[in-house]
Amino acid sequence: MKVALYARVSLEETSDKKRMQDPENQLRPLRQFAESLGHEIVEEYVDRKSGADPNREQFRKMLQDAAMCRFKGILVWKMDRFSREGILQTLSYIRRLKERGIFIRSLTESWMDTTDSGMAELILSIASWASAEERKKISERTKAGIAQKRALGQWRGGRPRKKGPPETNGETTPR
Numbered sequence: 001m002k003v004a005l006y007a008r009v010s011l012e013e014t015s016d017k018k019r020m021q022d023p024e025n026q027l028r029p030l031r032q033f034a035e036s037l038g039h040e041i042v043e044e045y046v047d048r049k050s051g052a053d054p055n056r057e058q059f060r061k062m063l064q065d066a067a068m069c070r071f072k073g074i075l076v077w078k079m080d081r082f083s084r085e086g087i088l089q090t091l092s093y094i095r096r097l098k099e100r101g102i103f104i105r106s107l108t109e110s111w112m113d114t115t116d117s118g119m120a121e122l123i124l125s126i127a128s129w130a131s132a133e134e135r136k137k138i139s140e141r142t143k144a145g146i147a148q149k150r151a152l153g154q155w156r157g158g159r160p161r162k163k164g165p166p167e168t169n170g171e172t173t174p175r
Contacts (some may be wrong), residue, residue: 003039005030005075006062008047008081023048026077033107034075042071051084052132059083063093066102073103079112086132087125 007026023046034041043065045058062074074097076082082104085141094104094114106112149155 001039001044001069001073003034003075004062004065004071004072005034005041005044006046006059006076006082008049008051008056008059010048010050026081030075030077035057039075040071051080051082054085054089060079063096066097066100069100069102072101073105076104076106076112077110080134081105084132084134087129091125156172 005027007023009021009023009026009028027044031041043062045062047056047058049056052077065071066074074082079090083093097104098114103113103115105114148156
């Protein structure tokens with residue numbers, strides 16, 4: 001059976017620099033998963049953006065390819081890699097895919113398999129809500145950190161820097 005792999009990576013929260021996580025951390029196990037199921041991978045889609053952004057380029061391309069029935073299923077590492085847009089939007093994507101006969105299956109969440117209905121849809125609704133809530137919490141923590149830095153007079157705009165030596169841009173003065 002022909003399948004697509006979808007991976008989405010975010011900024012590393014533990015890094016001082018704006019560095020993306022490595023999508024291969026998801027893709028390698030997904031390739032093995034597809035092979036173990038006897039599936040043929042026809043395309044790999046990778047986005048380096050927030051799952052809350054509905055305009056992820058590769059996500060949109062994957063949905064277009066799905067509409068043209070280029071594959072019968074999508075394998076993801078985890079549901080929050082697919083979308084963090086909330087319950088209604090995530091379910092809308094899944095419904096449109098199911099109407100085309102395309103399933104979504106998660107490697108790390110055995111309950112996430114849209115070839116099964118009923119309980120999977122209920123759990124998916126809860127998981128979609130939880131993903132959207134986690135996105136909100138990340139945003140709230142970021143805003144709280146900015147407010148704290150601003151109150152201490154350490155905020156200069158952009159992403160707040162973590163403790164450590166200031167970065168330079170090749171000049172003698174820090175930016």
